[in-house]
Amino acid sequence: MSLTNLREQIDAIDSELVSLLNRRAEISLQVGKQKAGEPNVRIFAPERERDVIQRVLALHSDGALPKDALVAIYREIISASIALQRPITVAYWGPPGTFTHMAALQRFGSSAQFHDASNIPSIFGEVERGLADFGVVPVENSTEGVVNYTLDMFHETELKICAEIYINIAHQLVSQAKSIADIKRLYTFSQPLGQCKQWVETHLPNVPIVETMPTSRAAERASEDPEGAGISTEKAAEIYGVPILQPHIEDNANNRTRFLVIGRNEPPQTGRDKTSVLFAVKNEPGSLGRALRAFEDHNVNLSMIASRPTRNVSWEYVQFADFQGHEKDEPVQRALAELRKHSIYVNVLGSYPEG
Ligand SMILES: O=C(O)C(=O)C[C@]1(C(=O)O)C=C[C@@H](O)C=C1
DSSP states (O other), rough: HHHHHHHHHHHHHHHHHHHHHHHHHHHHHHHHHHHHHHOOOSSSSSHHHHHHHHHHHEEEEEHSSOOHHHHHHHHHHHHHHHHOOOOEEEEEEEEETTTTHHHHHHOOOOTTTEEEEEHHHHHHHHHTTTTEEEEEEEEEEETTTEEEHHHHHHTTTOOOEEEEEEEOOOEEEEEEESSSGOOOEEEOOHHHHTTHHHHHHHHHHTTOEEEEEEHHHHHHHHHHHEEEEEEEEHHHHHTTTTOEEEEOSOOTTTOOEEEEEEEEOOOOSSSSEEEEEEEEOOOSSTHHHHHHHHHHHHTTTTEEEEEOSSSSSTEEEEEEEEESOOSSSSHHHHHHHHHHHTEEEEEEEEEEEOO
């Protein structure tokens, strides 16, 4: 078959695709109008989005289009669909090019409006004050563990966790220096440094660390300092025009970070949900053990628990925990009731579809 003929076939398919996409958009506008009339139904429906994506993946069977590409296309279709209903603003930990920016783009697509906040408390603040509809914050990394800056914010917010995002994390050593031996300073901070610890200890053993947050700021500093290097994302290296001297310096090839979407949505039960809680146990022997037994007794699977000091009383801790199930599921309700018996307080931070 000739090239002209093949291109004619592509043109014919595109005509069908465009008309189908327009039909989908018209229906999405109608959905938006219905939602506007119902008080607790929100524009962003992460549980429905997961169903849509799973359904198209099932339809795909073994088609030629890579599955990741199909998911990316649908993320953009849904992103445009949300923007049609009402433009939404998403605050993330900037400047542009951070992993949080990449996670926000992956989840909300390019039709959302993004705003870069200068630190994690500002993201919470922007959503609380209504300047952004949602915020995206990092919560844990598969190599480095929890992000304390984020966990500590949940003590003082009334926002809810409404979705989670997982992304693969690759770190690049960016520098204008000709070789690794010429580097005199390394711009980075605890999280990326911890994920590249072995590489840095082997290749930059005596190089002083200049604490710089977040990753894209490290790329910016490296772009201004001919003898400096930064641990950065690929996107930030591109934005600040600083060469990648050594790609993939992360110690673990399966390095992943989990992000949370915070806002005022409270997604319904789907049968595959997660719940996050903050609780403080009574200061008496065995209380944490008894509190945790509440989950075991009711067959609720705890996926993460982290202790953080309370800010007001020394040596007192609050626990941040994630478990499978929705706040409205019966076993979860029973586990929470028992947890409350052993705790000074329990704050449910949100139930959301498992990522
Ligand atoms: O089903 C809805 O609630 C919609 O608004 C439609 C739609 C979509 O385009 O598929 C758009 C936004 C929601 O987050 C989920 C799905």
